[in-house]
Amino acid sequence: MASVITRVKQKQIVQLIAKGKRLDGRGLMDYREIKVEQGIIERAEGSARVLLGRTEVLVGIKIEIGQPFSDTPNEGVLTVNTELVPLASSTFEPGPPDENSIEIARVVDRGIRESKAIDLEKLCIEPGKKVFIVFVDVYVLNHDGNLIDASALAALAALLNTKMSNYEIKEGEVKIKPGHTPLPIRRHPITVTFAKINDKLVVDPWLEEEQIMDARLSMAIDDDGNICAIQKGGSGYFAPEQVLEVAKIAREKAEEMHKKLEL
Amino acid sequence: MSQKTEKLIDKKGLRLDGRKPDELRPIKIEVGVLSNADGSAYIEHGKNKILAAVFGPKELHPKHLALPDRMVLRCRYHMAPFSVQERKSPAPSRREIELSKVIRESLEPSIFLEYYPRTGIDVFVEVLQADGGTRCASITAASLALADAGIPMRDLVVACAAGKVDDTIVLDLMDTEDKMGTADVPAALMPNLNAITLLQMDGILTLEEFEKALNLTLEGCRKIYAMQKEALRAKYVSVKEVEE
Amino acid sequence: MPTFFEGRQLVIPGDLIAEGEYIAGENAYAEGNKIYASRIGMVEYENKKVNVVALRAFYIPRVEDMVIGTIVEVGFNGWIVDINAPYEALLRASDVLSRPFKPQKDELSQVLEIGDLVVAKIVAYDRSHNPQLAVDEPGLGKITRGQIVKITPTKIPRLIGRKGSMISMIKQETGCQIILGLNGVVLITGKNLEDEELAIMAIHKIEEESHTSGLTDRVAQMLKEEKVKREEIKNESEN
Numbered sequence: 001m002a003s004v005i006t007r008v009k010q011k012q013i014v015q016l017i018a019k020g021k022r023l024d025g026r027g028l029m030d031y032r033e034i035k036v037e038q039g040i041i042e043r044a045e046g047s048a049r050v051l052l053g054r055t056e057v058l059v060g061i062k063i064e065i066g067q068p069f070s071d072t073p074n075e076g077v078l079t080v081n082t083e084l085v086p087l088a089s090s091t092f093e094p095g096p097p098d099e100n101s102i103e104i105a106r107v108v109d110r111g112i113r114e115s116k117a118i119d120l121e122k123l124c125i126e127p128g129k130k131v132f133i134v135f136v137d138v139y140v141l142n143h144d145g146n147l148i149d150a151s152a153l154a155a156l157a158a159l160l161n162t163k164m165s166n167y168e169i170k171e172g173e174v175k176i177k178p179g180h181t182p183l184p185i186r187r188h189p190i191t192v193t194f195a196k197i198n199d200k201l202v203v204d205p206w207l208e209e210e211q212i213m214d215a216r217l218s219m220a221i222d223d224d225g226n227i228c229a230i231q232k233g234g235s236g237y238f239a240p241e242q243v244l245e246v247a248k249i250a251r252e253k254a255e256e257m258h259k260k261l262e263l
Numbered sequence: 264m265s266q267k268t269e270k271l272i273d274k275k276g277l278r279l280d281g282r283k284p285d286e287l288r289p290i291k292i293e294v295g296v297l298s299n300a301d302g303s304a305y306i307e308h309g310k311n312k313i314l315a316a317v318f319g320p321k322e323l324h325p326k327h328l329a330l331p332d333r334m335v336l337r338c339r340y341h342m343a344p345f346s347v348q349e350r351k352s353p354a355p356s357r358r359e360i361e362l363s364k365v366i367r368e369s370l371e372p373s374i375f376l377e378y379y380p381r382t383g384i385d386v387f388v389e390v391l392q393a394d395g396g397t398r399c400a401s402i403t404a405a406s407l408a409l410a411d412a413g414i415p416m417r418d419l420v421v422a423c424a425a426g427k428v429d430d431t432i433v434l435d436l437m438d439t440e441d442k443m444g445t446a447d448v449p450a451a452l453m454p455n456l457n458a459i460t461l462l463q464m465d466g467i468l469t470l471e472e473f474e475k476a477l478n479l480t481l482e483g484c485r486k487i488y489a490m491q492k493e494a495l496r497a498k499y500v501s502v503k504e505v506e507e
Numbered sequence: 508m509p510t511f512f513e514g515r516q517l518v519i520p521g522d523l524i525a526e527g528e529y530i531a532g533e534n535a536y537a538e539g540n541k542i543y544a545s546r547i548g549m550v551e552y553e554n555k556k557v558n559v560v561a562l563r564a565f566y567i568p569r570v571e572d573m574v575i576g577t578i579v580e581v582g583f584n585g586w587i588v589d590i591n592a593p594y595e596a597l598l599r600a601s602d603v604l605s606r607p608f609k610p611q612k613d614e615l616s617q618v619l620e621i622g623d624l625v626v627a628k629i630v631a632y633d634r635s636h637n638p639q640l641a642v643d644e645p646g647l648g649k650i651t652r653g654q655i656v657k658i659t660p661t662k663i664p665r666l667i668g669r670k671g672s673m674i675s676m677i678k679q680e681t682g683c684q685i686i687l688g689l690n691g692v693v694l695i696t697g698k699n700l701e702d703e704e705l706a707i708m709a710i711h712k713i714e715e716e717s718h719t720s721g722l723t724d725r726v727a728q729m730l731k732e733e734k735v736k737r738e739e740i741k742n743e744s745e746n
Contacts, residue, residue, distance in 0.1 A: 004621060004622055042310070043310065056297075062345050083343070086318075097353075413547075413561060418521030500517065
């Protein structure tokens with residue numbers, strides 16, 4: 001009885017939300033329990049695993065040397081990819097990334113890029129020729145709702161865990177030296193996602209809430225409370241007042257998260 | 264082939280990671296780790312970190328994929344981009360496609376496929392970190408995931424590899440030994456029925472060497488089988504202990 | 508005639524349970540005169556029959572079983588129902604409408620829609636056909652209230668208890684109505700959400716510890732303690 005949510009349950013969720021509560025006992029603006037573990041894939045340059053309720057996301061960071069983009073010859077390259085692997089949910093099919101997978105990757109990317117979390121100029125080796133490329137691979141291992149927030153958090157934790165090899169340039173070749181340097185991270189964007197259910201807003205929707213929601217709104221907030229990414233998803237809509245309310249609460253939630261996770 | 268500038272076995276007969284030729288790497292197994300899958304298992308074998316999940320039995324859509332008199336087993340072996348030294352593209356490689364097939368064929372003999380016609384079982388293996396011997400560890404975990412899903416089976420399947428490095432037959436090759444050695448023989452076994460369900464070889468061996476390698480890997484399989492049993496018991500016996 | 512495992516011992520697929528003049532029962536199979544387990548579970552000897560009470564198994568439909576399912580598709584002349592089994596079940600319109608079905612006149616989705624829960628009986632099932640359901644008995648039909656819990660079907664007898672002792676105890680302690688689908692789906696209807704949650708807690712505990720003894724008493728104890736706890740929290744918040 002996997003993907004169809006029963007009408008009885010749907011009604012219960014909606015009735016409870018009208019009374020300010022959710023089926024799992026949370027308040028409308030409460031996150032599920034969050035656990036963050038860093039460094040679990042030793043082979044990767046950085047890694048982290050996030051458990052958001054039962055949603056589980058693993059992020060691995062690989063660093064390689066390559067060419068910069070022609071319009072940013074002095075900057076390293078950041079690239080984010082998401083895999084919704086089939087073992088995470090009976091609704092995920094094997095195959096190339098679909099629109100959901102690509103959306104998550106691009107929203108996570110936007111939060112990191114627009115907040116300038118990584119000092120990309122420090123990743124330049126030889127302007128116009130050689131830079132470090134940071135591959136952020138988001139691997140969803142169990143889908144129980146709110147993949148965007150879990151992925152963004154895991155990506156940030158993995159980047160904070162990332163160490164790059166030291167190097168020197170000898171005769172035009174990049175030679176690896178012993179020792180490591182942490183990836184230069186200067187901002188810590190946190191993404192907060194809301195779902196609209198029957199005109200009420202809830203934070204951190206779990207799977208069944210996502211199945212019945214009208215729409216969702218995600219916002220990435222940096223350390224100073226600036227909004228650095230927004231994404232509305234789903235086929236419903238938001239009123240302008242709701243959007244501003246979301247922005248206000250997202251900033252509060254992001255600050256809570258910063259303190260709680262000591263990021 | 265590679266230049267053997269580095270010795271893989273030292274004067275004391277120990278390998279690069281300090282193991283004796285017939286020693287297994289440390290293994291840790293946990294059953295039932297994913298909430299969405301019908302069955303799952305996680306294994307750490309040396310530096311390998313592998314997750315296996317099972318969905319099914321369920322009706323196959325489109326229906327023409329189903330068989331009228333038995334279950335269909337589908338298997339996907341896949342490596343995460345960050346699982347290897349140089350980042351790997353997430354798209355399936357030819358190697359992953361071949362391994363998906365041989366892993367499927369190693370598990371099929373253990374399942375009572377004829378019990379549930381017209382249905383299918385999906386087995387998904389994700390390699391999160393790789394260090395040689397991933398197909399064997401994948402089979403060991405996938406078999407446990409099948410048992411965890413309540414699929415009726417003749418036996419568990421357990422797998423291990425042996426090979427030749429520096430003129431010595433050794434058990435359980437890690438990545439460096441695999442790349443720089445001269446033979447790699449992975450095998451999968453149904454231990455109670457003493458049936459080999461996967462057997463491959465990469466490299467070159469004399470008949471005597473092959474026999475030695477085969478016996479060594481089957482011995483290794485049996486040792487790992489004991490750990491599979493332990494992992495299954497740990498899941499169900501632990502509750503009893505808590506109460507007493 | 509040796510046996511290698513005693514009753515109530517845990518076996519896993521491939522374990523050799525007995526050798527000699529035995530018959531393979533549930534979740535066991537014979538190879539020559541050897542009986543092996545085919546699922547994880549506890550050994551149970553029934554004279555010469557060797558059974559394994561499975562700890563992990565999915566539901567296999569049986570004719571006459573009462574099951575609880577979800578409508579997943581509205582078809583041409585009936586509905587497709589998910590009964591938590593490898594096979595989808597069919598509920599024919601004619602079996603629900605209790606009169607001949609007129610395709611032009613009757614709008615099926617007005618009777619039962621996708622997402623509706625039904626209690627039904629399996630009236631037909633064999634190897635070449637999907638199970639067929641009927642709702643033409645009292646107590647069967649659409650469910651409009653309550654919560655659903657899924658457990659491994661082989662544990663339903665444990666949930667019932669000896670002579671119904673376990674299930675009666677839970678109904679009494681929580682004040683809930685409980686319908687047990689033999690497909691491992693349990694419907695709990697209480698006066699309020701908190702009571703339903705108590706019953707769900709009890710059911711989860713039974714599923715986890717089904718292979719232990721003294722369970723009925725422990726579950727009753729847990730429910731009593733939980734109710735006291737909730738009273739205290741309520742009193743605190745009122746003061």
